[in-house]
Amino acid sequence: MASLKELKGRINSVKSTQKITKAKQMVAAAKLRKAQAAAESARPYAARLAEVMGSLASKITVSENSPKLLAGTGSDQVHLLVVANSDKGLCGAFNSNIVKAARAKARELEAEGKTVLFYLIGRKGRAVIKREHPKQIAHMFDTTDVRDPGFNEAERVADELVAMYEDGKFDVAHLFFSKFRSALLQEPTGMQIIPVPAPKEAATGSDAVTEYEPEEEEILAALLPRYLKTQIFGALLENAASEQGASMTAMDNATRNAGELIDKLTIVYNRTRQAAITTELVEIIAGAEAL
Amino acid sequence: MALHFELVTPAKLVRSEDVHMVVVPGTEGEFGVLEGHAPFMSTIADGALQVYKTANGAPEQIRITGGFAEVGDAGLTVLAEHVEG
Numbered sequence: 001m002a003s004l005k006e007l008k009g010r011i012n013s014v015k016s017t018q019k020i021t022k023a024k025q026m027v028a029a030a031k032l033r034k035a036q037a038a039a040e041s042a043r044p045y046a047a048r049l050a051e052v053m054g055s056l057a058s059k060i061t062v063s064e065n066s067p068k069l070l071a072g073t074g075s076d077q078v079h080l081l082v083v084a085n086s087d088k089g090l091c092g093a094f095n096s097n098i099v100k101a102a103r104a105k106a107r108e109l110e111a112e113g114k115t116v117l118f119y120l121i122g123r124k125g126r127a128v129i130k131r132e133h134p135k136q137i138a139h140m141f142d143t144t145d146v147r148d149p150g151f152n153e154a155e156r157v158a159d160e161l162v163a164m165y166e167d168g169k170f171d172v173a174h175l176f177f178s179k180f181r182s183a184l185l186q187e188p189t190g191m192q193i194i195p196v197p198a199p200k201e202a203a204t205g206s207d208a209v210t211e212y213e214p215e216e217e218e219i220l221a222a223l224l225p226r227y228l229k230t231q232i233f234g235a236l237l238e239n240a241a242s243e244q245g246a247s248m249t250a251m252d253n254a255t256r257n258a259g260e261l262i263d264k265l266t267i268v269y270n271r272t273r274q275a276a277i278t279t280e281l282v283e284i285i286a287g288a289e290a291l
Numbered sequence: 292m293a294l295h296f297e298l299v300t301p302a303k304l305v306r307s308e309d310v311h312m313v314v315v316p317g318t319e320g321e322f323g324v325l326e327g328h329a330p331f332m333s334t335i336a337d338g339a340l341q342v343y344k345t346a347n348g349a350p351e352q353i354r355i356t357g358g359f360a361e362v363g364d365a366g367l368t369v370l371a372e373h374v375e376g
Contacts, residue, residue, distance in 0.1 A: 041303040048299060048370055052332065052361060151301045155372070210330035210363075213319050222334050223359065226372065233301050 004276065007269040011262060018258035024090055025251035032183060032244035038148070039180065039237040046230050053227055055210075056220045066217070069162070069224040072195035073171045078115045080138060080170035081106060082161070082193070083129070084177040084235055085122035086243040087144050092250030094178060094186060094243055095124040101188040102176040103132065117170055121149075121157060121236075138169065148240060154233035161232075162225055165194055177235040178242035184249055186242035193231055196224055294326040295366030296342065298353065300374050313367055314341040314350070315360050324360075324367045331362040340369065 002010075060066070083102045085095045106116045117138040118129055126140060141157055143149050161173060173194035179187040191197075212219055293309035314323045316338035324331075335358030341350035357372030 038302070042301055044304050045299045045301045045370060048361070048368060049359075052359070052370075056332075151372070154301075210332055213317055213331070213333040219332060219334055219359075226357065226359070229372070230301055 002268075002272075004269065004272055007265060007272060011265045011269060014258050014261050014265065018255055018262065021251045021254040021258060025248055025255060028091075028244045028247040028251060032241060032248060035148075035237065035241040035244050036180075039234075039241050042234060042237055046234055049223070049227055049230050053220075053223060056216055056223070059216050060220065067221040067224055069165070069194060069196050069228070070220070073165075073168065076114070076171050078117065078170040078172075079109050080117045080119055080161075080164070080173040080194075081190075082119045082157075082173055082175045082232075083121065083125060084175065084239050085120065085125035086239065087123040088243075089124060090250065091243050091247035092253075094246035094250075095122075096128070097186070097188040098176055098178050099125045099128050101190055102129070105174060105176070105190055106133065119161070119173075121153075138164070149236045151229070151233050154229050154236055158225060158229040158232050161194065162228065170194075175232065175235055177239045178246075180238045180241040180245060183245040186246055193228060196227060294324060294328075297366065297368045298340075298355075298374065299368065299370050301372065305374050310342050310344050311346050311348075312343040313369075314343070315367075315369070316340070317360065324362055326366075328362045328367070330364075331360075333360050334358070335360055335369070335371070 057070075081102050083098060085098055089095070102118075106118075109116050116133070117136050118133060119139050119141065120126055120129065120137065121141045122143055130137060139160065141153075141160070143153055146153060164170060165173070172192065174190050175193045176188065176190045179189045181187055294312060296306065296308060296310045296313050297304065298306040312323055312325050314321055315333070316336045317333040318336045319333070322333070335355065337356040337358075339352040339354045341352060343350050354375040355369065355371035355373065359370045361368045361370070
C-alpha cells in the first residue's frame with residue numbers, strides 16, 4: 001500500500017497533467033476555428049481554377065505533345081509518395097493514420113514491382129518511414145520554422161516536385177494527407193497529383209464561344225503547375241484543420257481520463273487515511289484497556 | 292452599367308465589387324474589360340491591374356503575380372497567386 005504522502009503526490013501530478021491537456025484542448029479548439037476559416041477562404045480560388053481547368057481539358061485531347069504534367073512520362077515505374085504530416089504531436093493517431101495509409105500504398109506498389117520514393121512534409125512521420133524505408137526518402141521538407149504552412153510552402157513544395165519530375169526522378173506522384181470531415185472525424189486520404197488527373201468537366205455557364213489568349217494548350221501548360229500548387233495548398237490546409245481536430249479530441253479524452261484517475265486515487269487516498277485513523281484509535285483504546 | 296470584378300488569391304477572395312473598367316496586362320498585350328465583354332481567357336504577365344471605379348476617375352493599381360483572367364457572363368475574374376497592397 002502506497003503511503004499517504006505518495007498518493008497525495010500522484011494526485012497532484014495527475015492534476016497538473018490534466019491542466020496541461022485541458023489547456024491544449026482549448027488551444028486546439030481556437031486554432032481549429034482559425035484553420036477552418038482558412039480552408040473556407042481558400043475554396044473560391046480552388047473552385048474557379050478547377051472549373052477553368054475542366055473546361056480547358058475538355059477542349060484539348062491528351063497527346064504526346066501535351067504538357068508532361070498532364071500526359072505523364074509514358075512509364076509508371078517510379079512512384080513518389082508525398083506524405084504531409086504535422087510538426088507537433090499531441091494529436092492522437094492523426095500522424096500515424098496518414099503514415100499508415102502511405103505505407104499501405106507503398107507495399108501495394110512494391111508488390112507490383114514498382115520503385116517507391118518518399119517525399120515527407122512535416123516532422124512527424126519521419127522516424128517511422130525512415131525505419132521502414134531507409135534508402136527511399138527523396139526529400140524531407142521542413143515546416144518547423146513556419147507557424148502555419150501556407151501558400152508559400154505549398155508553392156515551394158510544388159516547385160520542387162515539378163523540378164524533380166522534369167529531371168525524371170519519378171513518374172507518378174501521390175499525395176497523402178488527412179481530409180477534414182469534422183472535429184471528430186479525419187480521413188487519411190491518398191490521391192494522385194502527378195500526372196495531373198484530368199479534372200472533371202465543369203458545366204460551362206454559357207454556350208458562347210470563349211476566346212483564348214494564348215492558345216488553349218499554352219494556357220493549360222501555364223495553369224498545370226498552379227493547379228498542382230493549389231492542390232498541395234488545399235491538402236496542407238485540410239491537414240492543419242484535421243490536426244487541430246484530432247488534437248482537440250485526443251486532449252478531450254486525456255482530460256476525461258485524468259479526471260477518472262484523480263477520482264480513483266482520491267478514493268484510495270481517503271480509504272488509506274481512514275484506515276490509518278482507525279488503527280490509531282484501536283491502538284489508543286487497546287492501550288487504555290490495558291491500564 | 293458596371294462590370295463585376297473579382298480578384299481571388301489562394302488564401303482569400305481579395306475583392307468582389309462592381310467597377311467601370313479593368314485594364315489587365317495580358318501576356319499577349321494589355322486589354323481593357325468593360326461590361327458585356329465577350330467570353331475570354333488569358334494568362335496575365337506579372338504587373339499591375341488598373342481598376343477604374345468610374346469612367347473618368349483615376350485608376351487604382353493592384354500589382355499581381357502569377358495571374359490568370361477569365362471573362363464570362365458573371366464578369367471578370369482574376370486568379371492571382373500573389374497580390375500586393
